[in-house]
Amino acid sequence: MNFYQFVQTILFKLDPEKAHKLSLNCLQFLYRLGGSKIFNQPISPLTVMDLHFQNPIGLAAGLDKDADYIDGLAMLGFGFIEIGTVTPKPQPGNPTPRLFRLTESKAIINRMGFNSKGAEYVARRLEKTHYQGIMGINIGKNKETPLDHAIDDYIYGFRYLSPYAHYITINISSPNTEGLRNLQQEDFLVPLLSALKKEQAQLFLQQKKYVPLVVKISPDLTPDELLALPQIFLNQQIDGIIATNTTTTRTGIEHIALSEEIGGLSGAPLLPASTDVLAILHDALGDKIPIIASGGIMDTESGERKKRAGASLLQIYTGLIYRGPDLIHQLANLF
Ligand SMILES: Cc1cc2nc3c(=O)[nH]c(=O)nc-3n(C[C@H](O)[C@H](O)[C@H](O)COP(=O)(O)O)c2cc1C
Numbered sequence: 001m002n003f004y005q006f007v008q009t010i011l012f013k014l015d016p017e018k019a020h021k022l023s024l025n026c027l028q029f030l031y032r033l034g035g036s037k038i039f040n041q042p043i044s045p046l047t048v049m050d051l052h053f054q055n056p057i058g059l060a061a062g063l064d065k066d067a068d069y070i071d072g073l074a075m076l077g078f079g080f081i082e083i084g085t086v087t088p089k090p091q092p093g094n095p096t097p098r099l100f101r102l103t104e105s106k107a108i109i110n111r112m113g114f115n116s117k118g119a120e121y122v123a124r125r126l127e128k129t130h131y132q133g134i135m136g137i138n139i140g141k142n143k144e145t146p147l148d149h150a151i152d153d154y155i156y157g158f159r160y161l162s163p164y165a166h167y168i169t170i171n172i173s174s175p176n177t178e179g180l181r182n183l184q185q186e187d188f189l190v191p192l193l194s195a196l197k198k199e200q201a202q203l204f205l206q207q208k209k210y211v212p213l214v215v216k217i218s219p220d221l222t223p224d225e226l227l228a229l230p231q232i233f234l235n236q237q238i239d240g241i242i243a244t245n246t247t248t249t250r251t252g253i254e255h256i257a258l259s260e261e262i263g264g265l266s267g268a269p270l271l272p273a274s275t276d277v278l279a280i281l282h283d284a285l286g287d288k289i290p291i292i293a294s295g296g297i298m299d300t301e302s303g304e305r306k307k308r309a310g311a312s313l314l315q316i317y318t319g320l321i322y323r324g325p326d327l328i329h330q331l332a333n334l335f
Helices: 003-011 016-032 070-074 119-128 147-164 180-184 186-207 223-235 268-285 300-309 318-323 326-332
Strands: 046-048 051-053 057-059 080-086 099-102 107-110 134-139 167-171 213-217 240-243 264-267 291-294 313-316
Touching: 003 016, 016 070, 016 099, 051 134, 057 326, 070 080, 080 119, 080 167, 107 268, 107 318, 119 134, 119 147, 134 147, 147 167, 147 180, 147 186, 180 186, 186 213, 186 223, 223 268, 240 268, 264 268, 264 318, 268 291, 268 300, 291 300, 300 313, 300 326, 313 318, 313 326, 318 326
Parallel strands: 057 080, 057 313, 080 134, 134 167, 167 213, 213 240, 240 291, 291 313
Antiparallel strands: 046 051, 099 107, 107 264
């Protein structure tokens, strides 16, 4: 049993959300004690979206929603960190329990519902971090904002948080905010992307800073919806894609305890669907728009599958929970 397996045995006895907070607080405490000397930074540099990454392995959104633990997480060796989803105004998210471990399937179901301390809080946190690496900020809309005003929330998030970001991801694919995933349909998507691209251009004129715009998509799109995306992304000159968010399907885990909980499924069972989406997008786009793979990367084999399907960068969340920080180093060696 390695050190992480020992820590995991204790953490997995606790309620998942309590274990989450406890482990992140411990990590941040370790950082303050000078813990960065214990960990090596995997070096496997590459340039994507004109940004220079120390290595291609990133932390996926949702683990550090409010930028409270960046320095502790960076210490583990990530080549980039994506915080969020951040909503314009603070909101509590869904009632607990809202996070479930499906240990035998190496999976998680969550229905957090964008619990966020809001853009202003996150900006203050980002001013305090010592982290020098690539910072992605994932933005969303408040629950109370109707879909036909969603653009206002995304523009606000983009404008307010861009000064702190190397890239901004728009999350239009979380299953836990009612109607959010409709924003992936052409009628909503085109006006949203073109408004954000205008904002991006304006920001560049004013501040001489180009902040790439990345779109995070769902693995549950219909074939027609998915096939429409490459042309929309090319027309709008989107800078990057994250494929994918969590799924509402339960393929392969139908009879597992807790699988009937409502929410987004992540981890090992998500690998096939999210890799299919990645491969379809990469077939259509070639290298015109880089794709960041997210979904079920639990070991080097799944990391290799993503690379073969066309991923430029990888992001992990559930794999980190089940495998610990060694996974970052193992995956970085693949590139
Ligand atoms: C508890 C939890 C919370 C998440 N919250 C967010 C979020 O706020 N925004 C987002 O874009 N993705 C969120 N995700 C999705 C992850 O970023 C990732 O795309 C997904 O879990 C698939 O990767 P994985 O199989 O490596 O976990 C969340 C995932 C989990 C497990």
